[in-house]
Amino acid sequence: xxxxxxxxxxxxxxxxxxxxxxxxxxxxxxxxxxxxxxxxxxxxxxxxxxxxxxxxxxxxxxxxxxxxxxxxxxxxxxxxxxxxxxxxxxxxxxxxxxxxxxxxxxxxxxxxxxxxxxxxxxxxxxxxxxxxxxxxxxxxxxxxxxxxxxxxxxxxxxxxxxxxxxxxxxxxxxxxxxxxxxxxxxxxxxxxxxxxxxxxxxxxxxxxxxxxxxxxxxxxxxxxxxxxxxxxxxxxxxxxxxxxxxxxxxxxxxxxxxxxxxxxxxxxxxxxxxxxxxxxxxxxxxxxxxxxxxxxxxxxxxxxxxxxxxxxxxxxxxxxxxxxxxxxxxxxxxxxxxxxxxxxxxxxxxxxxxxxxxxxxxxxxxxxxxxxxxxxxxxxxxxxxxxxxxxxxxxxxxxxxxxxxxxxxxxxxxxxx
Amino acid sequence: xxxxxxxxxxxxxxxxxxxxxxxxxxxxxxxxxxxxxxxxxxxxxxxxxxxxxxxxxxxxxxxxxxxxxxxxxxxxxxxxxxxxxxxxxxxxxx
Numbered sequence: 001x002x003x004x005x006x007x008x009x010x011x012x013x014x015x016x017x018x019x020x021x022x023x024x025x026x027x028x029x030x031x032x033x034x035x036x037x038x039x040x041x042x043x044x045x046x047x048x049x050x051x052x053x054x055x056x057x058x059x060x061x062x063x064x065x066x067x068x069x070x071x072x073x074x075x076x077x078x079x080x081x082x083x084x085x086x087x088x089x090x091x092x093x094x095x096x097x098x099x100x101x102x103x104x105x106x107x108x109x110x111x112x113x114x115x116x117x118x119x120x121x122x123x124x125x126x127x128x129x130x131x132x133x134x135x136x137x138x139x140x141x142x143x144x145x146x147x148x149x150x151x152x153x154x155x156x157x158x159x160x161x162x163x164x165x166x167x168x169x170x171x172x173x174x175x176x177x178x179x180x181x182x183x184x185x186x187x188x189x190x191x192x193x194x195x196x197x198x199x200x201x202x203x204x205x206x207x208x209x210x211x212x213x214x215x216x217x218x219x220x221x222x223x224x225x226x227x228x229x230x231x232x233x234x235x236x237x238x239x240x241x242x243x244x245x246x247x248x249x250x251x252x253x254x255x256x257x258x259x260x261x262x263x264x265x266x267x268x269x270x271x272x273x274x275x276x277x278x279x280x281x282x283x284x285x286x287x288x289x290x291x292x293x294x295x296x297x298x299x300x301x302x303x304x305x306x307x308x309x310x311x312x313x314x315x316x317x318x319x320x321x322x323x324x325x326x327x328x329x330x331x332x333x334x335x336x337x338x339x340x341x342x343x344x345x346x347x348x349x350x351x352x353x354x355x356x357x358x359x360x361x362x363x364x365x366x367x368x369x370x371x372x373x374x375x376x377x378x379x380x381x382x383x384x385x386x387x388x389x390x391x392x393x394x395x396x397x398x399x400x401x402x403x404x405x406x407x408x409x410x411x412x413x414x415x416x417x
Numbered sequence: 418x419x420x421x422x423x424x425x426x427x428x429x430x431x432x433x434x435x436x437x438x439x440x441x442x443x444x445x446x447x448x449x450x451x452x453x454x455x456x457x458x459x460x461x462x463x464x465x466x467x468x469x470x471x472x473x474x475x476x477x478x479x480x481x482x483x484x485x486x487x488x489x490x491x492x493x494x495x496x497x498x499x500x501x502x503x504x505x506x507x508x509x510x511x
Contacts, residue, residue, distance in 0.1 A: 243465035254461035256438070257490075301436040302419075305467045306493045310418040312432055345461045402457040 001197035024196035040064025046377020069188025075339035081179035096375025109190030118179030240340025267291030437473035
């Protein structure tokens with residue numbers, strides 16, 4: 001792998017940047033691998049990266065139906081935070097934030113992780129109680145989160161409107177200063193480049209059509225659009241299409257897939273210093289380094305794989321944005337798109353074993369998977385390599401829907417469902 | 418936004434309706450007699466198909482009546498609407 005550094009940049013400058021190699025290869029699939037990852041988004045690529053790096057598996061294929069990072073990895077609003085309520089969630093999201101903090105150096109790839117602070121607004125008594133409960137629970141778990149008055153919130157984010165004459169006035173906020181944003185595409189590309197350098201095969205335009213099973217029911221391979229591949233271990237990381245893939249293995253999942261929308265404005269000069277979210281009036285907003293305001297809308301109310309949501313959902317969010325930030329009301333929106341998110345009944349992910357030996361699943365991240373990308377890949381790689389979950393993802397087993405040991409993060413998952 | 422034809426009121430915008438999720442999920446008649454797997458399947462597991470989906474809708478800001486709808490989840494096209502209690506068109510009553 002051609003490492004990126006000031007020296008290589010200068011050396012390339014001297015030869016007209018002709019010497020840069022492709023960041024990952026596009027190999028034809030081999031007939032056999034030690035492990036196959038289904039889904040080449042951030043989570044799948046991170047899984048392959050950590051399988052190769054920490055568990056010594058190098059005969060790995062990542063199979064991607066489209067192009068890597070083209071699903072929810074390239075469609076989300078890139079918000080990173082770990083202020084979830086329960087210990088189990090705190091552990092996994094904080095694991096991810098700690099990996100984020102060293103990720104650019106780890107991957108030798110600038111993922112542009114910027115810890116500019118994530119502020120969540122309270123508009124009523126219930127919000128105050130809920131957010132304060134999260135602040136206290138987070139602090140008990142060693143996660144930074146603090147309570148701000150409306151005036152303190154405005155001091156942290158000057159564009160914020162805290163007028164008492166708003167329909168839903170801001171009466172306080174919680175702030176996780178270590179939260180922030182990252183460059184979503186760079187995360188997929190950085191993991192792909194790192195995994196490829198360790199021998200992982202990244203195979204795009206290759207859809208998994210079915211599973212091959214042995215006499216004991218265990219997975220022995222996958223049927224793909226590029227032919228059959230033998231393997232004893234398959235990790236499905238297919239986000240919104242997990243139910244579709246798992247149905248090909250004969251499994252039903254506790255998932256429903258909904259379109260989730262986001263939109264960006266025309267680019268403007270730096271006007272917005274942090275991330276602001278409001279669960280109650282449903283808005284979240286930050287500014288990308290290109291200057292676009294990145295705005296997240298909600299999910300549609302019905303199951304859909306159409307990757308486009310209803311216009312009224314985006315309108316609703318823009319109304320809330322214009323109430324909180326009246327100065328943005330004349331900005332034009334450049335693009336609006338949807339991604340398909342797989343939502344679990346308790347709004348927590350499923351990472352672990354399935355009833356089929358050799359088949360592992362990492363899904364159910366719902367509306368908030370991007371922030372967990374490094375942590376999710378790290379513990380899922382452990383799960384696939386060892387055949388048993390890492391202590392961090394053990395509570396997120398598929399089996400919890402049978403035992404009833406749910407991890408109810410409906411309040412911390414910011415998007416209203 | 419979907420245009421939904423309420424069987425009682427006619428075509429109305431989706432914002433008048435509330436989606437009630439997958440249709441034809443029967444509560445086990447004797448919950449005490451089913452095991453945890455069957456109960457979990459009833460409570461949490463869903464078909465979530467990419468294709469034709471049978472789902473319940475409520476005309477919440479209208480007649481407040483429930484009905485069933487067949488919709489293609491890949492295209493969001495509404496395929497058919499039928500009354501609560503009727504079995505899914507093209508399938509035997511279960």
